[in-house]
Amino acid sequence: MPKLILKFDDRELLECAIGLHGVTIGRLPDNLLVIDNAAVSGRHARVYREGERYVVEDLKSTNGTFIDNKPITRHTLRDGDAMIVGKHTVTFSMAGGEDAEAVEPEAFVPEIGGTMMLDTRQQRELLGGLDSDGLAKGSTAPPPGSKTERATAPAHIGTLKVLSGKANERQYSLSAHTSIIGKADTALVRLSGWFKPKMAAAIARKGEGYSVTALGGKVKINGQPLEGRHDLKDGDIVEVSGLTLEFRQKTTRPT
Numbered sequence: 001m002p003k004l005i006l007k008f009d010d011r012e013l014l015e016c017a018i019g020l021h022g023v024t025i026g027r028l029p030d031n032l033l034v035i036d037n038a039a040v041s042g043r044h045a046r047v048y049r050e051g052e053r054y055v056v057e058d059l060k061s062t063n064g065t066f067i068d069n070k071p072i073t074r075h076t077l078r079d080g081d082a083m084i085v086g087k088h089t090v091t092f093s094m095a096g097g098e099d100a101e102a103v104e105p106e107a108f109v110p111e112i113g114g115t116m117m118l119d120t121r122q123q124r125e126l127l128g129g130l131d132s133d134g135l136a137k138g139s140t141a142p143p144p145g146s147k148t149e150r151a152t153a154p155a156h157i158g159t160l161k162v163l164s165g166k167a168n169e170r171q172y173s174l175s176a177h178t179s180i181i182g183k184a185d186t187a188l189v190r191l192s193g194w195f196k197p198k199m200a201a202a203i204a205r206k207g208e209g210y211s212v213t214a215l216g217g218k219v220k221i222n223g224q225p226l227e228g229r230h231d232l233k234d235g236d237i238v239e240v241s242g243l244t245l246e247f248r249q250k251t252t253r254p255t
Contacts (some may be wrong), residue, residue, distance in 0.1 A: 002054060004033060004047060005091040011213055012086075012202060012229065022048030025085055026059075034177075039063055041088030047077070047092070054092065056083055156208040158232070158249045165243035166192055174210060179203045181240050184218070191241055200240050204234070210247070212238060 004023055006013045016023055016033045024031040024045040035058040041061035050053060054077045058065040066084035067075055075081075079094040141214075158174035168190050172179070182199040197216035204211050208248060210232040212219070219226040220239040232238075236247040 002092065002094050006033060006035070007089040007091065009089070011147070011215075013115075013202075013213065016205065018047055018049065020049075020056065020178075022046055025090065026061075035086060035088050036178075037086050037088070040088075045083070053077070056081075056092070072189075075122055108230055156249045158203075158205065158210045158247060160189065160203075160238070160245040160247060163237070163244040163246055167243060174203055174205060177205050179205075181243070189240075189243070189245070191243065193242070196241050201226075201238075208249075 001017045001019070003015050003017045004017050004025075022024055023033050024046045025033045025035065025040075026042050026045060026163050027036055027038075027040045028042040028206075031043065039099070040078040041059070041063070044057045044061040045056055045058050045065045045208045048057075054078055055074060056065065056067075056072070058072060058075045063086060064071040067081055069084075075254070077092040078094065081092045083090040083092070107212070129176065147193070160172045160174065162172075172189055173223050174187070175186075179202070180199055181187060181189040181201045183191045183193075183196045184198040191197070201219050206215070211229050212221070212226065212232055213229045214226045218239075218241060220237075221230050222237050230236075232247045234247065234249050238247060
Protein backbone atom coordinates (compact mmCIF):
# COMPACT_ATOMS: atom_id res chain seq x y z
CA MET A 1 0.00 0.00 0.00
CA PRO A 2 1.44 3.45 -0.90
CA LYS A 3 2.41 5.72 1.96
CA LEU A 4 3.35 9.26 2.90
CA ILE A 5 6.62 9.98 4.71
CA LEU A 6 6.75 13.13 6.83
CA LYS A 7 10.18 14.73 7.06
CA PHE A 8 11.64 17.83 8.64
CA ASP A 9 15.15 19.03 7.84
CA ASP A 10 15.86 15.66 6.13
CA ARG A 11 14.85 13.80 9.31
CA GLU A 12 12.13 11.21 8.88
CA LEU A 13 9.46 11.73 11.54
CA LEU A 14 6.71 9.25 10.68
CA GLU A 15 5.01 7.25 7.96
CA CYS A 16 1.31 7.06 7.14
CA ALA A 17 -0.27 4.56 4.73
CA ILE A 18 -2.82 5.82 2.22
CA GLY A 19 -5.94 3.76 2.87
CA LEU A 20 -9.26 3.52 1.09
CA HIS A 21 -10.40 6.91 2.36
CA GLY A 22 -7.16 8.74 1.61
CA VAL A 23 -5.14 10.93 3.96
CA THR A 24 -5.94 14.46 5.06
CA ILE A 25 -3.01 16.68 6.07
CA GLY A 26 -3.30 19.66 8.36
CA ARG A 27 -2.84 21.25 11.77
CA LEU A 28 -6.13 20.13 13.32
CA PRO A 29 -6.09 16.85 15.30
CA ASP A 30 -8.84 15.27 13.19
CA ASN A 31 -6.48 14.95 10.21
CA LEU A 32 -4.83 11.58 9.66
CA LEU A 33 -1.45 13.26 9.14
CA VAL A 34 -1.17 16.05 11.72
CA ILE A 35 1.49 18.76 11.40
CA ASP A 36 1.02 21.01 14.42
CA ASN A 37 2.78 24.08 13.04
CA ALA A 38 1.54 27.63 12.50
CA ALA A 39 2.54 27.62 8.82
CA VAL A 40 0.10 24.75 8.17
CA SER A 41 -3.63 25.34 7.73
CA GLY A 42 -6.18 23.46 9.82
CA ARG A 43 -7.05 21.34 6.79
CA HIS A 44 -4.21 21.91 4.38
CA ALA A 45 -4.26 19.14 1.74
CA ARG A 46 -5.40 15.61 1.06
CA VAL A 47 -4.01 12.62 -0.81
CA TYR A 48 -6.37 10.01 -2.23
CA ARG A 49 -6.68 7.30 -4.84
CA GLU A 50 -8.44 8.11 -8.10
CA GLY A 51 -8.76 5.05 -10.30
CA GLU A 52 -5.26 3.65 -10.77
CA ARG A 53 -3.48 6.82 -9.69
CA TYR A 54 -2.97 8.87 -6.53
CA VAL A 55 -3.69 12.57 -6.37
CA VAL A 56 -2.79 15.40 -3.98
CA GLU A 57 -5.23 18.27 -3.68
CA ASP A 58 -4.60 21.54 -1.88
CA LEU A 59 -7.61 22.43 0.31
CA LYS A 60 -7.37 26.19 -0.25
CA SER A 61 -4.63 26.42 2.37
CA THR A 62 -3.21 29.79 3.40
CA ASN A 63 0.38 29.08 2.39
CA GLY A 64 -0.23 26.56 -0.39
CA THR A 65 1.14 23.13 -1.22
CA PHE A 66 4.30 22.97 -3.32
CA ILE A 67 5.87 20.34 -5.58
CA ASP A 68 9.18 21.16 -7.28
CA ASN A 69 8.93 24.66 -5.77
CA LYS A 70 5.67 25.28 -7.66
CA PRO A 71 2.30 25.78 -5.98
CA ILE A 72 -0.31 23.20 -6.97
CA THR A 73 -4.07 22.95 -6.60
CA ARG A 74 -4.28 19.35 -7.83
CA HIS A 75 -1.47 17.06 -8.92
CA THR A 76 -1.14 13.42 -9.96
CA LEU A 77 1.57 11.90 -7.80
CA ARG A 78 4.55 9.89 -8.96
CA ASP A 79 6.68 7.69 -6.76
CA GLY A 80 9.12 9.91 -4.87
CA ASP A 81 7.23 13.18 -5.33
CA ALA A 82 7.97 15.53 -2.42
CA MET A 83 5.22 17.89 -1.28
CA ILE A 84 6.09 20.97 0.75
CA VAL A 85 3.49 21.63 3.44
CA GLY A 86 4.37 24.61 5.63
CA LYS A 87 7.94 23.90 6.69
CA HIS A 88 7.74 20.11 6.29
CA THR A 89 8.24 17.70 3.40
CA VAL A 90 5.71 14.96 2.71
CA THR A 91 7.08 12.35 0.31
CA PHE A 92 4.82 10.01 -1.68
CA SER A 93 6.17 6.46 -1.83
CA MET A 94 4.78 3.42 -3.60
CA ALA A 95 6.58 1.19 -1.10
CA GLY A 96 4.20 -0.65 1.20
CA GLY A 97 2.91 1.03 4.34
CA GLU A 98 0.88 -0.12 7.31
CA ASP A 99 -2.89 -0.32 7.17
CA ALA A 100 -3.90 3.32 7.44
CA GLU A 101 -6.95 2.45 9.52
CA ALA A 102 -4.67 1.16 12.29
CA VAL A 103 -2.33 4.15 12.31
CA GLU A 104 -3.04 6.92 14.75
CA PRO A 105 -1.87 10.38 13.60
CA GLU A 106 1.06 11.99 15.35
CA ALA A 107 1.53 15.69 15.86
CA PHE A 108 4.90 17.37 15.50
CA VAL A 109 6.45 20.79 16.05
CA PRO A 110 4.55 22.50 18.88
CA GLU A 111 3.75 25.88 17.38
CA ILE A 112 0.06 26.43 17.88
CA GLY A 113 -2.05 29.37 16.81
CA GLY A 114 -3.60 30.92 13.73
CA THR A 115 -2.06 30.09 10.38
CA MET A 116 1.14 32.07 9.86
CA MET A 117 1.37 33.79 6.47
CA LEU A 118 4.46 32.80 4.48
CA ASP A 119 5.43 34.25 1.13
CA THR A 120 7.12 32.04 -1.48
CA ARG A 121 10.59 33.28 -0.51
CA GLN A 122 9.98 32.48 3.15
CA GLN A 123 8.65 29.08 2.13
CA ARG A 124 11.93 28.22 0.42
CA GLU A 125 14.15 29.71 3.13
CA LEU A 126 12.45 27.67 5.82
CA LEU A 127 12.73 24.33 4.05
CA GLY A 128 16.17 23.57 5.46
CA GLY A 129 15.84 25.11 8.93
CA LEU A 130 14.07 24.66 12.25
CA ASP A 131 11.83 27.87 12.64
CA SER A 132 5.56 15.75 13.72
CA ASP A 133 -1.40 1.39 17.86
CA GLY A 134 0.22 -1.59 18.49
CA LEU A 135 -2.21 -3.13 21.03
CA ALA A 136 -1.95 -6.08 23.41
CA LYS A 137 -3.76 -9.11 22.05
CA GLY A 138 -4.88 -12.39 23.62
CA SER A 139 -6.46 -15.50 22.22
CA THR A 140 -9.92 -13.86 22.41
CA ALA A 141 -8.83 -10.40 21.28
CA PRO A 142 -10.94 -8.59 18.69
CA PRO A 143 -9.46 -7.85 15.26
CA PRO A 144 -6.39 -5.55 15.32
CA GLY A 145 -7.26 -1.88 15.09
CA SER A 146 -10.96 -2.37 15.86
CA LYS A 147 -12.76 0.02 18.19
CA THR A 148 -13.36 -2.83 20.63
CA GLU A 149 -9.67 -3.62 20.79
CA ARG A 150 -8.75 0.03 21.27
CA ALA A 151 -11.21 0.28 24.16
CA THR A 152 -10.06 -2.85 25.99
CA ALA A 153 -6.34 -3.25 25.34
CA PRO A 154 -3.86 -1.88 27.89
CA ALA A 155 -1.89 1.20 26.85
CA HIS A 156 1.86 1.26 27.43
CA ILE A 157 2.73 4.78 28.54
CA GLY A 158 6.38 5.77 28.48
CA THR A 159 8.03 7.98 31.08
CA LEU A 160 11.29 9.88 31.38
CA LYS A 161 12.90 9.91 34.82
CA VAL A 162 15.46 12.63 35.49
CA LEU A 163 18.69 11.06 36.73
CA SER A 164 20.83 14.20 36.69
CA GLY A 165 20.67 17.78 35.48
CA LYS A 166 18.28 20.65 36.09
CA ALA A 167 14.62 20.08 35.20
CA ASN A 168 11.22 21.32 36.36
CA GLU A 169 10.01 17.80 37.16
CA ARG A 170 11.64 14.58 38.33
CA GLN A 171 9.57 12.44 35.95
CA TYR A 172 7.64 13.14 32.75
CA SER A 173 4.80 11.14 31.19
CA LEU A 174 5.07 10.63 27.42
CA SER A 175 1.33 10.47 26.78
CA ALA A 176 1.35 12.89 23.82
CA HIS A 177 2.05 11.74 20.28
CA THR A 178 5.18 13.91 20.19
CA SER A 179 7.07 15.25 23.21
CA ILE A 180 9.77 17.88 22.78
CA ILE A 181 12.91 18.29 24.91
CA GLY A 182 14.27 21.81 24.66
CA LYS A 183 14.11 25.42 25.72
CA ALA A 184 10.87 26.21 23.85
CA ASP A 185 7.87 27.23 25.94
CA THR A 186 5.89 24.32 24.52
CA ALA A 187 8.53 21.67 25.32
CA LEU A 188 7.52 18.90 27.72
CA VAL A 189 11.02 18.71 29.21
CA ARG A 190 12.21 22.29 29.57
CA LEU A 191 15.93 22.92 29.31
CA SER A 192 17.33 25.96 31.11
CA GLY A 193 20.41 27.88 30.12
CA TRP A 194 21.33 30.65 27.72
CA PHE A 195 22.79 28.41 25.02
CA LYS A 196 20.33 25.53 25.22
CA PRO A 197 18.50 24.72 21.93
CA LYS A 198 14.80 25.51 21.61
CA MET A 199 14.22 21.99 20.31
CA ALA A 200 16.97 19.57 21.23
CA ALA A 201 15.14 16.28 20.65
CA ALA A 202 11.69 14.88 19.91
CA ILE A 203 10.19 11.67 21.28
CA ALA A 204 7.40 10.29 19.11
CA ARG A 205 4.84 7.68 20.18
CA LYS A 206 3.48 5.21 17.64
CA GLY A 207 1.24 2.57 19.12
CA GLU A 208 3.11 1.07 22.07
CA GLY A 209 6.54 2.06 20.76
CA TYR A 210 8.59 5.22 21.15
CA SER A 211 11.43 6.69 19.12
CA VAL A 212 13.72 9.66 19.76
CA THR A 213 15.10 11.99 17.09
CA ALA A 214 17.87 14.54 17.62
CA LEU A 215 16.81 17.99 16.43
CA GLY A 216 19.15 20.72 17.58
CA GLY A 217 21.16 19.39 20.47
CA LYS A 218 23.82 16.85 21.29
CA VAL A 219 21.93 13.67 22.11
CA LYS A 220 23.37 10.39 23.36
CA ILE A 221 21.67 7.04 23.84
CA ASN A 222 23.34 4.74 26.37
CA GLY A 223 26.52 6.78 26.02
CA GLN A 224 26.61 6.70 22.21
CA PRO A 225 25.97 9.78 20.01
CA LEU A 226 22.58 9.69 18.33
CA GLU A 227 22.44 10.18 14.59
CA GLY A 228 18.96 10.17 13.10
CA ARG A 229 16.27 8.22 14.96
CA HIS A 230 16.47 5.57 17.68
CA ASP A 231 13.70 3.19 18.79
CA LEU A 232 13.64 3.41 22.57
CA LYS A 233 13.76 0.34 24.81
CA ASP A 234 12.87 0.09 28.47
CA GLY A 235 15.83 1.30 30.52
CA ASP A 236 17.52 3.33 27.78
CA ILE A 237 19.53 6.30 29.06
CA VAL A 238 19.01 9.50 27.09
CA GLU A 239 21.47 12.39 27.50
CA VAL A 240 20.36 15.75 26.09
CA SER A 241 22.27 19.01 26.57
CA GLY A 242 23.44 18.24 30.12
CA LEU A 243 20.27 16.43 31.18
CA THR A 244 20.33 12.66 31.80
CA LEU A 245 17.01 10.82 31.53
CA GLU A 246 15.95 7.19 31.89
CA PHE A 247 13.21 5.89 29.58
CA ARG A 248 10.67 3.51 31.15
CA GLN A 249 7.29 2.11 30.17
CA LYS A 250 4.34 1.17 32.31
CA THR A 251 1.00 -0.42 31.47
CA THR A 252 -2.32 1.24 32.24
CA ARG A 253 -5.78 -0.01 31.37
CA PRO A 254 -8.34 2.56 30.14
CA THR A 255 -11.26 3.22 32.48
